[in-house]
Every structure is written in structure tokens, then in C-alpha cells.
Amino acid sequence: MTGAWKTRCMSVPALALLFVAQALAVERPTSSQKTCVTPECHADYAKKPYVHGPVGLGDCASCHDELDAKAHTYKLAREGRDLCEYCHLDPATKKHVHEPLKTGKCTDCHDPHSSESKAMIHEKTVAELCAKCHPTVTDVQFPHGPVAVGECTICHASHSADRAKLLVDEPVNLCFSCHVVTKDELSQFEFVHEPAKNDCIGCHNPHGAANAKMLKADAPDLCYACHEDIKKIAETSKHKHTAVTEKGGCLHCHTPHASTVQFVLKDTPMSLCESCHNEPVKTEDGKLVASFTAEIEGKKSLHGPVAQKNCAGCHSVHGSEHFRLLIKDYPQSFYAPFSTDKYGLCFTCHPESLVLTERTSELTDFRNGDLNLHFVHVNKQRQGRMCRACHATHASDLPKHIRESVPYGVWNLPIQYRKTETGGGCQPGCHQPFNYDRQSPATYPELLGPRR
Amino acid sequence: MFAQKNGTRLWRPVTLVLAACLASSLAGQEGLRRIHVGDPMPEFSLSDVNGTTVRYDGKEARPLGIVILQAGQSQRERLVTDIEALVQKLRSEGAVFDCLGVMIGPGTSEYLRSRDADARRTFPIFVDPNFAFWGKLGVIAAPTAVVVGTDRKVQWVKAGYGYDFLATLHAQLNKTLGVTSAADASVHVETLENSSARARRDRHIQLARALAKKGRLESAIVELEKVRDLDPNAVDVALELGEVLCRAGKNEAALKMAAQVKAESNTDKAHAMLISAWAKRQMGDLDAAAAILTNALALDPESPRLLYESGKVHQARGDSEKALTCYRKALAGIFGDGDADGDSHKRE
Numbered sequence: 001m002t003g004a005w006k007t008r009c010m011s012v013p014a015l016a017l018l019f020v021a022q023a024l025a026v027e028r029p030t031s032s033q034k035t036c037v038t039p040e041c042h043a044d045y046a047k048k049p050y051v052h053g054p055v056g057l058g059d060c061a062s063c064h065d066e067l068d069a070k071a072h073t074y075k076l077a078r079e080g081r082d083l084c085e086y087c088h089l090d091p092a093t094k095k096h097v098h099e100p101l102k103t104g105k106c107t108d109c110h111d112p113h114s115s116e117s118k119a120m121i122h123e124k125t126v127a128e129l130c131a132k133c134h135p136t137v138t139d140v141q142f143p144h145g146p147v148a149v150g151e152c153t154i155c156h157a158s159h160s161a162d163r164a165k166l167l168v169d170e171p172v173n174l175c176f177s178c179h180v181v182t183k184d185e186l187s188q189f190e191f192v193h194e195p196a197k198n199d200c201i202g203c204h205n206p207h208g209a210a211n212a213k214m215l216k217a218d219a220p221d222l223c224y225a226c227h228e229d230i231k232k233i234a235e236t237s238k239h240k241h242t243a244v245t246e247k248g249g250c251l252h253c254h255t256p257h258a259s260t261v262q263f264v265l266k267d268t269p270m271s272l273c274e275s276c277h278n279e280p281v282k283t284e285d286g287k288l289v290a291s292f293t294a295e296i297e298g299k300k301s302l303h304g305p306v307a308q309k310n311c312a313g314c315h316s317v318h319g320s321e322h323f324r325l326l327i328k329d330y331p332q333s334f335y336a337p338f339s340t341d342k343y344g345l346c347f348t349c350h351p352e353s354l355v356l357t358e359r360t361s362e363l364t365d366f367r368n369g370d371l372n373l374h375f376v377h378v379n380k381q382r383q384g385r386m387c388r389a390c391h392a393t394h395a396s397d398l399p400k401h402i403r404e405s406v407p408y409g410v411w412n413l414p415i416q417y418r419k420t421e422t423g424g425g426c427q428p429g430c431h432q433p434f435n436y437d438r439q440s441p442a443t444y445p446e447l448l449g450p451r452r
Numbered sequence: 453m454f455a456q457k458n459g460t461r462l463w464r465p466v467t468l469v470l471a472a473c474l475a476s477s478l479a480g481q482e483g484l485r486r487i488h489v490g491d492p493m494p495e496f497s498l499s500d501v502n503g504t505t506v507r508y509d510g511k512e513a514r515p516l517g518i519v520i521l522q523a524g525q526s527q528r529e530r531l532v533t534d535i536e537a538l539v540q541k542l543r544s545e546g547a548v549f550d551c552l553g554v555m556i557g558p559g560t561s562e563y564l565r566s567r568d569a570d571a572r573r574t575f576p577i578f579v580d581p582n583f584a585f586w587g588k589l590g591v592i593a594a595p596t597a598v599v600v601g602t603d604r605k606v607q608w609v610k611a612g613y614g615y616d617f618l619a620t621l622h623a624q625l626n627k628t629l630g631v632t633s634a635a636d637a638s639v640h641v642e643t644l645e646n647s648s649a650r651a652r653r654d655r656h657i658q659l660a661r662a663l664a665k666k667g668r669l670e671s672a673i674v675e676l677e678k679v680r681d682l683d684p685n686a687v688d689v690a691l692e693l694g695e696v697l698c699r700a701g702k703n704e705a706a707l708k709m710a711a712q713v714k715a716e717s718n719t720d721k722a723h724a725m726l727i728s729a730w731a732k733r734q735m736g737d738l739d740a741a742a743a744i745l746t747n748a749l750a751l752d753p754e755s756p757r758l759l760y761e762s763g764k765v766h767q768a769r770g771d772s773e774k775a776l777t778c779y780r781k782a783l784a785g786i787f788g789d790g791d792a793d794g795d796s797h798k799r800e
Contacts, residue, residue, distance in 0.1 A: 118667060145659050149671035154662050178658035181646050189644055190619070196644075213647070258644035262615040267641055269615055304593055310614030349593035349612070351522060351557055353583065362587020365485050 032069045036060045048114035053087075055113050062087075063112065080104030091159030096166055101159050109158070119158075125150030126158075140208030145178070147207050154178075155206065175200045181257065189258035195226075196257040202226075203256065220249040230318050237319030240284055243276060244318050253317070270309035289324070292394065299395035301402075304349070306394050314345060331386060334407065338384035346387050355379050361438075366400075368423070369441030390415065399424075406430060484598070484609055485590025493600040494588055498554055498578035501564040506552075506578070510604040515629055517551020520585065521577060522594040523559035527613055531595065534618050536575045538625070547629045553577035554585050556594075599624045653679050657689065660696070669700035687713055687720050694727035703731035722752035726761055733765050741765045756785035 029041075035058030036042045045055050054062035063083060067073040076083055081104040085092065092101050100108040109129055111120045123129040127150035140147075146154035155174055157166045167174060176182050186192050195202035203222060204214045211218055217225070224231035234244045243252050252275075255266045265272060277292040296306055305313030316327045323332060328344030336342055340352050354363050355378045359370045366373045377385045392403040399419045405412040406428065413429025423442075425435035435442045487494070497507040498518075508516075519535055521528060532553070539551045555564060555577050564577055580586055589598065592611065599608040599621075608624045610617065626632045645651060660675035676693040683689065690713045697706035710727040713720065725748035732741035745762045752758060763778030 145655065145675070146662075149659075149663065149668070149674060151663060151666065151668055151671060153666065154659070178655045178662065179646060179651070180654045180658060181644060181651065185644065189642075192644075255643040255645070257646060260640055260642045262619075264643075265615070266643055304611050305614070308610075308612045308614045308616075310612055310616075313612055313614060348525065349522075351583075351586075351594070353557075360583070360587075362583040365590070 028072045030070045030072065032066060034058070036064075042113075045113040048116055050116070050118055050120050051114040052112060052120060081106070094157070094160035095162045096164060097160040098158060098166060126152050130156075140205075141210050142212055142214050143208035144206055144214055171201060172198045186258055189260060191260065191262055191264050192258040193256055193264050218247055219251045220244060223250040223254075233316070233319045235319075237316075237321060239320045239323060239325055241317060241319055241325055242284060268309055269311050270306075273311045296395040299401075300397045301399055302395045303391075303393060303401050313349070334386060334389055335383045336386050337381045338379045343378075343387070365438065366424075366436070367438055368436035368444070369438065371441070373436055390417075484596065485592060486587075487589045487598070487606055487609075489606050489609060491606050493598075493604055493606055496585055496588055498552070498580065498585060500576065500578050501561050515547070515549025515602070515625075516600075517549065517575075517625075518598075519551065519553025519575065519577065520580060520591065520594070520596070521553050521555040521560075523555055523557040523563050525557075525594065528563070531613050531617075532571075532575065532577075535621075536571055538618060538622055539574050542622075542625060542629070545631075547625075547631070549625070549629060551575055554580045556580050556583065556586060597621050597624075599628050601628050649682060653682050653686075653689075656682075657692070660692070664696055664699070669696055672696050673700060673702075685714060687715055690714075691720065691723050691727065694724070695730075698727060698730045698734065701734060703735045706731040718751040719755075722748040722755055722758060725751070726755075726758055729761055729765070733761070733768060738765055738768055754785050756782040759785060 037046050037055055037058050037060070045051065054060065061077070063077050064074045065077050067075050078086055081092065081101065083104075084106045100106065106112075109121055111122055113120075115121060117124055121129045123132070127147060130152045146152065152158075153168075155167060157168050161167060163170065169177065172183075186196065200206075203216060205216050206214070208214055209216060215222055220231070220234065224234075230244075230250075234240065234249075243249060253266060253272045254264050256264075259265055261268060267275075274293050277289065279291045279293070281289045281291075283289060296302060305311065311317070314327060315325045316322075317325065320326060322329055322345070326345050328348060329342055330345035331342055338355065340347060340356075343352075343355065351363070353360075354372075355374050357363055357372055358375045358379075360367065360372050361370050364372060364374055377390065378387070388403075389406060390402055392401050395401055396403055398404060398415075398417050402417045403415060405414045407413075408429065411429075414427075415429075416427040418424055418426070420437070422439045423435065423437035425433065427433040432445075434444065493508070493510055495507070495509050497505055499505045517535075517539065519532075521532065525531075535551070535553070542549065553575060556579075560579055560581075564579070567577070585591075589596075594611075595613050595617070596609065596611040597617070598606055601607040607628055610620060610624075623632070656675045656679045660672040660679070663669075663672035663675060673693065673696055676689060676696060679686065679689045680693060690709055694706050694709040694713070697703075697709060706727055710724045710731070713724040715721040715724050725744050729741040729744040729748065732738075732744060742762070742765050745758060745765065748758050749755070749762070759778045759782035763775040763782065766772075766775035766778060
């Protein structure tokens with residue numbers, strides 16, 4: 001096929017179209033016109049609510065150059081971005097430029113003549129326009145406010161910006177501009193969750209999410225994304241804390257932004273614990289944990305951590321290898337051969353010397369003269385008494401939170417402890433009555449000695 | 453006073469003693485067995501890991517901190533760091549006091565030798581191998597903090613490195629140092645909630661303002677209506693919504709909103725009337741608008757916005773002279789009388 005023949009063949013449909021167009025339309029002018037926007041021609045351009053300035057002025061030559069008036073052919077006055085930037089100087093001046101603008105495709109977003117929408121965009125809303133290329137905002141149950149009202153430009157510049165993703169401000173400032181939890185307010189809190197300082201999108205999807213509050217995931221999974229150490233404890237520990245592992249876990253106790261309480265807790269530790277342990281609670285393995293609140297209510301002598309409302313002093317709240325989520329080993333039995341490891345929990349605060357030292361006048365007041373009665377009771381290879389043999393774990397009505405009775409099978413044998421100025425004594429069910437005195441030591445029968 | 457055994461004074465007068473024994477938890481309820489709040493702080497002497505001895509005789513009054521630590525405890529490092537930071541902070545604020553620690557338990561020497569010189573200067577730690585200091589105070593468990601006032605009496609005892617250890621210690625030290633009059637022994641619980649009604653209200657208002665600024669008036673109205681749902685009696689929100697309705701040309705709705713405003717102050721009443729006048733003017737009822745503005749100006753005669761709106765009504769009536777007078781008064785209300793004649797504009 002020769003070039004001439006090819007041209008003729010291709011001209012046939014073009015000519016046909018031309019005839020059809022001429023039959024349907026008004027006759028096109030064949031001479032230069034002052035404007036194209038007349039009641040007869042291109043009238044629609046001026047009828048829409050938003051009209052491009054030159055169109056409104058009828059100054060079509062701002063953008064179009066006449067090629068051949070007789071043939072009614074025109075070309076654009078300038079190529080690419082230059083066409084628009086000849087008047088619109090500012091849009092592309094910043095560091096990050098929107099791709100259509102960078103490539104001179106302004107008309108991908110804007111109608112060059114007129115539009116039903118502000119800024120002469122092709123779609124009804126900015127969001128609809130953006131979604132044509134950025135389909136990130138569809139079908140989310142919890143959309144971000146600006147997304148929900150179709151206004152992406154609250155956060156993103158449409159042409160260029162100095163920040164990545166065309167953000168109009170630093171991300172944290174951007175969030176605070178509507179969420180008026182300002183930096184100043186945050187600074188008033190001693191304990192601020194690190195992402196709340198400058199990385200809101202660490203936890204929240206800025207467009208919207210399937211989770212409430214636009215969270216990228218629900219707690220605890222969201223929290224585990226950073227807190228891998230806690231995840232390991234919570235998921236692999238022998239004894240798990242359901243308050244942590246169940247859906248929403250971490251947020252039972254922690255507030256996500258800032259708190260006056262250490263570890264961004266929602267309340268003081270014991271108050272948080274009592275929000276569940278104010279009544280008997282079933283553990284994962286079906287065992288019942290007695291009501292802590294009932295156990296301490298009205299008691300005269302509280303164990304130190306209880307008095308200080310610091311349950312975490314003894315309990316590992318995220319999970320533990322030890323029963324009752326204890327932070328260290330503490331056998332459940334009444335008797336246990338003494339070893340420092342077995343008493344790890346108590347030795348967290350109380351020195352090992354308290355049990356390892358037979359004679360002392362400093363370590364403890366529970367002594368007969370200088371005979372350390374903690375040593376006598378506990379430091380035994382056979383029938384060493386666990387601390388719980390004499391002390392109630394949380395509270396009691398007797399001094400030093402000494403328990404009122406000891407379990408013996410199903411019996412409860414009273415201890416009948418009494419304290420004096422220089423010592424004390426007990427009449428327990430487990431042995432004959434004994435007194436002790438730091439200044440005038442009591443004489444004990446043969447059964448107590450000699451030891452070792 | 454605290455002095456080295458060879459006579460060189462290590463610390464000057466000592467009146468504040470902080471004894472904290474390292475641990476993640478705390479001691480007995482009583483804190484100490486032998487020393488209680490109000491008791492005189494007994495004399496004592498302590499040696500460091502190199503054998504240098506200091507002595508406290510309480511003869512002079514100057515704040516001092518002493519910390520007794522149990523070497524093997526898991527949170528030892530964090531507690532020591534916390535106390536060092538607290539001491540540095542208080543000293544940087546001009547507080548004059550001393551603070552020292554006393555450590556017990558296996559591993560004490562190794563740990564103390566590993567500390568750097570700066571840390572040792574800030575918070576020197578001594579050893580108590582035979583529990584002499586422990587016994588003198590009657591410490592039960594670690595840590596225990598004791599604060600002694602300038603009267604050399606024990607002011608405060610706290611056991612355990614719990615969630616509030618540092619906060620309450622800081623508060624008590626401030627009290628002892630005279631920085632504050634009352635030590636708050638309990639932590640005030642407050643959290644930053646972004647889901648409170650107030651937070652929701654604020655963010656809808658902020659978004660509405662951003663939308664209105666961009667000319668997205670319909671969306672701004674939707675946001676403000678959400679706030680109205682949250683707080684139907686909020687006067688400021690009703691007024692803001694009324695204005696946006698006027699800007700959007702929803703004059704009937706604006707009039708209705710202005711009528712619903714439960715304004716108490718003259719300023720708010722005048723603001724509501726401004727919205728009504730604005731809507732009336734846009735509806736072409738210039739007489740009604742003028743009448744409303746007259747009443748509004750009686751309530752708030754200096755309001756630039758009322759004066760501006762009056763100008764708009766005059767302008768709509770074709771009375772340019774009166775309109776200009778109103779505009780100038782409005783500008784004078786903003787920029788001062790000097791600009792009432794447009795002087796600043798002329799200068800420009």
C-alpha cells in the first residue's frame with residue numbers, strides 16, 4: 001500500500017465524521033472570531049457554576065492559538081505544564097509535586113473550561129477525584145472525618161508540598177490541627193506514649209480503617225507490633241493473664257496517649273486490678289482466684305505492696321512462669337526444703353540474709369535474743385516453712401500481717417500471735433506455745449535445738 | 453554533719469535523709485521498724501567500696517539524701533538512674549541538699565565499682581555489709597525512702613519502688629527543700645482522653661473551620677450539626693453554624709438557627725441578631741435587616757461586624773455614603789481611631 005493510497009483510505013472515515021458533525025452542529029465559523037463562547041458556539045462552557053477565568057472573559061486566545069481560521073483549527077498556546085503555569089505560577093514550586101502536575105497533565109484533574117465543582121475538578125468532590133487514582137479510602141467502616149466529607153485537601157496539598165505525601169504540615173501538627181490535643185497539653189503529662197508525641201499514624205490509619213478509632217488493628221495485636229517483649233510474655237508464659245490476652249487487652253489498663261501514672265496506666269495499679277479482682281475470678285485453667293477486695297477489706301495490717309497499692313511488686317501482670325502470675329518462684333505448699341531460689345519472690349524485697357543468718361541483732365525483730373526466728377522457721381531442709389505458713393499474703397488483722405490461722409488439711413488451726421514491746425509469742429495449733437524476747441530471751445525446750 | 457573520717461567534710465550539714473533500698477516492690481506497711489515519722493534521725497557512719505568513711509551527726513542543717521540499695525534486685529539500675537536524674541534535676545533548679553545511697557546484698561562491690569565517676573558524684577552509694585544501718589533504722593524491705601527535715605527529724609518514710617515512688621519522693625523532697633508547701637503523697641490520676649465529648653466537639657469544630665476556610669460550606673455545616681447534636685445548648689456552636697449557613701446562602705436555616713440561640717450575654721445576643729440581619733439582607737428584606745441591626749448595635753455598639761453588616765445593608769440600598777461611614781467605623785473598631793479615615797491605607 002502506497003503512502004498516498006493509505007492517506008486516502010484513512011481520510012474516508014474522517015470525512016464521513018466531518019459530514020455527520022456538520023449535519024448535527026451549527027455551522028462553524030470560517031473566519032477569526034473574537035471569542036468562542038457565544039450563544040451559538042461553546043455556550044455550555046460559561047453555564048457551569050465554576051468557569052475558568054479566560055473562558056469567563058471570552059479570552060480563548062489565552063490558551064488556544066488559531067492555526068487556520070477557515071478550517072477552524074487551533075492548537076494549544078503552550079505545551080504541557082507551561083500552558084497552565086503561564087498564569088498559575090505557584091502550584092509546582094515546592095519540594096514534592098503531584099504526579100499529574102509534574103507531567104503536565106493538569107487536565108487529568110481539572111476541566112480547562114468549566115465545571116460543576118469548585119477548582120473546576122472533574123468530579124463532584126475532591127475525594128471522588130482522588131479516588132480515581134488513589135483507591136485507599138473506599139469501603140472502610142471507620143473513615144477519617146475529612147475523608148468522610150470528601151475533602152482530602154484538609155491534609156494533602158493538591159499540587160505540591162514540602163513534605164512527603166504532599167502533606168500540608170508536619171504529620172503531628174496536622175493531626176493536632178483538628179484533634180486539639182496539643183503538644184502543650186501533652187507536655188503537661190509526665191508519661192506520654194511515644195507515638196502520641198509525633199507519630200499518630202503509628203497506630204491510626206489516617207484515611208480510615210475497619211477498626212474503631214481508625215486503628216490499624218485492635219489491641220493487643222496493634223500494641224504487639226512494637227511491644228514484642230510483652231507479646232512474648234503474654235503469649236508464651238505458662239500462666240497467662242486474660243486481661244492482657246483477650247481482645248482489647250492492653251487497653252484495659254493502659255491509656256493510649258498520656259497519663260499522670262507511670263506506664264501510661266489508666267488508673268493507679270491496684271485500682272485497675274480491683275476493677276476485675278473485686279470479686280472471685282476464674283483463671284484460664286478454670287481455677288477460682290478469691291476476691292482480692294474482700295481479702296483486704298477492713299484489715300489492720302497490709303503487706304507492704306498492698307499498702308502501697310502496687311500489685312506489680314509481686315505479680316507479673318502480663319504473664320508469668322509462676323502460679324498466680326508471681327514475678328518469681330514461691331511454692332504453693334506449706335512446707336518446702338529451704339533454698340534461696342524457692343523464696344525468690346520474697347527475696348525480691350527482703351534480703352536473703354533474713355533467713356540465712358542464724359544470729360543477728362539488726363536484720364529482724366523476730367528473734368529471741370539474737371536467735372533469728374525466721375532462720376529457725378524457714379531455713380530447714382525438712383519441713384522448712386514457707387513464708388505463708390505464718391504471714392497472710394495480702395493482709396490480716398494481726399501485726400506484720402501474720403495470719404490468724406494455718407491450714408491443716410481441712411482444718412484451720414489458730415496461731416494466736418501476740419506482740420509485746422520487746423518480742424511476742426504464739427499459741428498455734430502446730431506446736432506448743434512459745435514466746436520470744438529480744439532483750440530477755442526465752443528458754444526453749446530441747447525440741448528446738450541443737451540445729452545443724 | 454557528714455564528714456570523712458580523716459576530717460575532710462564530704463557533705464555539709466545533713467538534714468534530709470533518703471533511704472531507698474532497691475527493689476521492684478516494697479517493704480512493710482510500717483516502713484521502718486525502729487524509726488518513725490517525727491523521730492530524730494540517729495547518728496550513723498558509712499563506708500564506700502574503697503573504705504572511705506562518712507559520718508552523720510546531724511549537727512548542722514542541710515538537706516542530704518541517702519539511698520540503701522539491694523545489689524541483686526532486677527530493677528536496681530532503673531531505680532538508681534531515676535534517683536540520679538531526680539537529684540540532678542533538683543540541683544539544677546538550685547536546691548542545696550545531699551543524697552547518698554547504701555547498698556546491701558551479694559554483688560554490691562562489683563556493682564559499685566562499675567559505676568562511673570559522674571554517677572558516683574551525683575549519687576554516692578555506700579555499703580552496709582553487716583546490716584548495721586539497716587538495723588539502726590529498722591528497715592524491713594527494699595527500697596525504703598526516708599526524708600529528714602531541716603529539724604533533723606524524719607519527715608517521710610516510703611517503702612518500695614512502685615509506680616509512684618519517684619513522684620512522691622520528688623514531691624516530698626520539694627516540700628523539705630521549701631519549694632512547695634505540701635507534698636502530695638498520692639499520684640493524681642489523669643489521662644489524656646481523645647475520645648471525650650469535649651475532644652469530639654473540638655475536632656468537629658476544627659474540621660468545620662478548615663472546611664469553611666476552603667469554601668466547603670456544605671461539609672462544614674454537616675460537621676457543625678454533629679457538634680450541635682452533641683451539645684444542643686452550646687451558644688458558640690450555634691452562632692458559628694448560623695454564620696456558615698449565611699455564607700452558604702441558607703438564609704431560612706440561618707434565621708432558624710439564630711432564633712434557637714440561647715444567648716445570655718449582650719455580645720452573644722448581638723451576634724445572633726447579626727446572623728438574622730445577614731440572612732434578611734441576603735433575602736432582600738433590607739428594612740428588616742436594618743431594624744435588627746439597630747437593636748443589635750444598642751447591645752454591642754462597638755462591634756465591627758455589626759457595623760460592617762450595617763454598611764452592607766446601606767450599600768444594598770444604594771446609600772454609599774452611609775455604607776462607607778459604617779465600614780470606616782468598623783475598621784476603626786479593629787485598628788483604632790487612627791485608621792477611621794483610612795490613614796494606614798493611605799500610608800501604604
